[in-house]
Amino acid sequence: MRQETGLAAVFGCVLTGFLAYPGPVAAQDADLSAVRRQIEALKSDYEGKIRDLEQRLAKTESNTAQIAAKTDQIAAQPVAPPVAKADTKNASAFNPQISGVLNGGYTHFSDDPAGRARIPGFVTAPESSLGSRGFSLGESELSFKANIDQAITGQLTVSLNGENEVEVEEAFIESLSLPLGLTARGGRFLSGIGYLNQKHTHDWEFIDAPLPYIAFLGNQYRDDGVQLRWLAPPEISGDMFLEFGGELFRGNSFPGANPSHGKGAYSTFVHFGDDIGVSSSWQAGLSYLRTEARGRDLGAATDDGAEVFTGFDNLGIASFVYKWAPDGNPTETNLKLSGEYFYRRETGSFDTAAVKLDQNGWYLQGVYQFMPQWKAGLRYDRLASDDVSDPALIGTALDGRNGTPQRGSALLEYDTSEFGRIRLQYSRDDSLVGESNNIVRLQYTVIFGPHAAHGF
Amino acid sequence: MRVLFCALAFCLAALPAHADLKIFACEPEWGALAKELGGDKVDVYVATSAQQDPHHIEARPSLIARARAADMLVCTGAELEVGWLPAVQRQAANQKIQPGTPGEFEAASFVRMLDVPGRLDRADGDVHAQGNPHIQTDPRNIALVANALATRFVLLDVANGALYEARHTAFDEKWRAALARWTTAAAPLRGKPIAVQHPNWAYLNDWLGLNQIVSLEPKPGVPPSAGYLSEVVTRVRSMPVAVVIRAPHESAKPSEFLSAQTNVPAVLLPFTVGGTPGAGDLTALYDDTVTRLLAAVK
Known part of the structure; x- marks a missing residue:
């Protein structure tokens, strides 16, 4: 030793x-x-x-x-419980969730419709233009979300477009603790009508809006107002999803304008859905939107006349979405089908001519993830409108020239992860009657910040 | 509309038979644990299956409807369900299960987290700020969560408190015996080098002393490219592993490719209750896990 x-x-x-x-x-x-x-x-x-x-x-x-x-004893026993993890010293821990969306890309179209009606037969809003050729920056979004207190949550989404203009996309507060399955919302927000409407554009499967959204809602309906939703309890719905909602808006968004008393639009909707086995699920909805326009002047957007509209729009939407994934596991392959049908009655006057027009439109689209990170999709959308008979309207934007605006699109998407994707979309656009426009778009979309939870 | 009224009539007829606590379990293991502790006093709905990746679930209408009726959510937490559960909670408009309420139970708050990242950067793949959320791969964590869950049951349903406590005591005793059995049986696995398809086995490795030396994903959640897989094959040839393991919701291809190239056995582990035919309940989950590993390593 x-x-x-x-x-x-x-x-x-x-x-x-x-x-x-x-x-x-x-x-x-x-x-x-x-x-x-x-x-x-x-x-x-x-x-x-x-x-x-x-x-x-x-x-x-x-x-x-x-x-x-x-x-040895410890090895056979459960591990020790943890100590409290919350970092209470950091005052910035109360900061809201901040997330950003960046997108941009390259657009090619064979025919530039600048200066002409976007879709003959339909007066469209300025935001529905095709955009510009070549490289461009899309809308960059910044979103802030936080619970205000035990009763209210708030969200602010600001977008900056390629022309350096700032716009408040959404700014609303929502209830957290109403009883009976009720949720109330107030501020500026995307309306709950239809299916695509309440999704942010970066969550859409295709790069641009379907034709009925362009023609009837100016891409997407958002306005200042209040919303109340009610989710039915299982005693009524039988374990099915069943939600009713109603909204009251200021009414200054397309197709409405210059509302009387600042409450010119209202909507109601019902959404319902369920699963079919373990692999499939669906949701459907019926919506109604009424808007009022008092001297709506789209001016530069429609050089072909029919600029000033006064009257009412009544719009009904039927929508469905179906999702499939083997065993309900979408990581490898999955399919999403969706479609919506729009019907609108427009009554009032364009410039000085009285009109009562029935118009409709629909789209159907499917996107299939054929392997992880890769998706392919197809979409078809079309519109139809009554012919105008008033001689004052012949040759204006409301003159459909006996055509059917329609479009077919194909999509290829590559996802770098959940947070980044690159999309290539080809559209053959026959919404300009008699003149086919070949449109190719290449777009990247990335999301940074906390992981967002997505709705169905 | 007729469907609605039929449903209404049916549900009104079925009303008196309701259970005391309606539980919305995010993953099968918590559904199974809730049944163990609650017996017939709880009505458990399990939102996902073993064939589904709990990271990637759609906030389906059916989930919102079930969450609307729930008294309690039993979920993993630690951002595992971050992509869908907050949307379900918001849309369900159910005060009982909102974040921060006693009705929202997050199992990961009651165990010691592993793999807590030193830095948070999405360039590192699918990282979780609070650590690896797959805590159910270590049965010692089940005992800790059972303890907390039983306490929560008592809090939410005082009337049946004694029953929950008694069931928990019985479960805990059964679990300790089972733990000793598994730990003894799995002794030959200690120190064995393994490959994993996705790094969701940190707690299993910690429990059984397995030595994970390679993952088939270049970064967590990033699918392997052919180039990366061939790199892994080279590594495994120079530094052999005893087994390559995967969960049922993951593609079999990468691990089978590695197995074919290197003769390392590819093993499917249940990962959660129902993941394999043999993993029908919580005890069977770990019985089957240990059995499958021992069979492959021999």
């Missing part, structure tokens, strides 16, 4: 020193006994130390055995 070796060395040194001592014999005897005493003292000292060390060693060994035994 190490201690014994050390002790032998000490004795060795002492002995060597003693044997080498050169003094006289008498003196040597006295010295010898002194040395002996010293050695005895050293010896007892070291023996004490050794005993001490041995005791300590024994103690350590028994401790180790105890620890080993304890470790």
Whole structure:
């Protein structure tokens, strides 16, 4: 053992020193006994130390055995519960969730309709233009979300378009704790009508809006107002999803304008849905939107006349969406089919001519994820409108020229992850009657910030 | 409309037979645990199956309808359900299960988290700020969660409190015996090098002492390219692994490719209740996990 070796060395040194001592014999005897005493003292000292060390060693060994035994016990037991994790020191922990959406791309079209009616037979809003050719930056979105307190949550989404203009896309508060399955919302928000309407454009499967959305809602209906939704309890719905909603709006968004008393539009809708087995699920909806326009002047958007509209729009929408994934696991392959039918009656006057027009439109689209990260899709959309008979309107934007605006689109999408995607879309656009427009769009869309939860 | 009235009539007729606690379980393991602890006093709806990836679930209308009626959510938390559960909670408009209420139970809050990232960057793949959320691959965590869940049951349904406590005591005893059995049986697995398809086995590795040396995903959640897979094959040839494991919701292709190239057995582990035919309940889940690993490693 190490201690014994050390002790032998000490004795060795002492002995060597003693044997080498050169003094006289008498003196040597006295010295010898002194040395002996010293050695005895050293010896007892070291023996004490050794005993001490041995005791300590024994103690350590028994401790180790105890620890080993304890470790075995712990291994068989659940791991220790955690300590509190919340970082309470950081004042910025109360900051809202901030997320951003960036998109941009390249657009090619064979025919630039600038300066002409976008879709003959329909007066469209300025935001429904085809956009510009070549490279362009899409709308960049910044979204802030947070619970205000125990009763209210809030959300602000600001978009910056390619021309450096800032627009408040959505800014609303929503109830968190109303009873009976009720949810109330107020502010500026995307209306709950239809299916695509309440989804942000970056959540749409295709890069642009389907024709009925362009013609009847100016791409998407959003306005300032209030919304109340009620989710039916299972006693009524029988475990099916059944939601009713109603909205009251200021009414200044297309197709409405200059509302009387600042409440010119209202809507009602019902959404319902369920699963079919484990692999399929669906949702359908019926919606109604009524808007009023008082001297709506789209001016530059329609150089062909029919600029100023006063009257009412009554719009009905029937929508459905169906999703399929093997065993309900969409990671490898999945399919999404959706379609909506729009019917609108427009009564009032364009410029000075009285009109009562029945118009309709629909789209049907399917997107299939054929392998992870890759999707392919097809869409068909079309519109139909009554012919105008008033001579004052012949040749204006409302003159459908006996055609059927329609369009077919194909899509290829590559997702870098849940947060990034690149899309290539080809459309053959016959919405300009008699003139086919070949449109190719290449677009990237990325989302940064916290992981958002997506609706169905 | 007729469907609606039929449903209305049916439900009114069925009303008196309702259970005391309606539970919306996000994953099958928590559904199974809730049944173990609640017995016939709980009515459990399991939102996902073992064939589904709990990261990627659609906020389906049926889930919203079930959440509307629930008294309690029993979920993993730690951002596992971040892509769908908040949407379900918001749309369900049910005060009982909103974030922060006692009706929202997050299992991951009651265990020691592993793989807590030192930095948060999406360039690192699918990272979770609070750590690896797949806590159910270690049965010791089930005991911890059972403890917390039983307490929560008592809080939410005081009338049946004694029953929940008694069932928990019985479960805990059964679980301790089972833990000792699994730990002894799995002793030969200690220190074995393994490959995984997706890094969702951190807790299993911690429990059984498995040594994960390679993942078939270049980064968590990023599907492997052919180039990356051939790199893995080279690595595994120079540094052999005992087994390559995957969960039922993951594609079999990458692990089967590695197996074909290197003769390393590819093993499907149940991952959760119902993941394999043998993993019908919580106890069977770990019985089957240990059995399948031992069979492959021998």
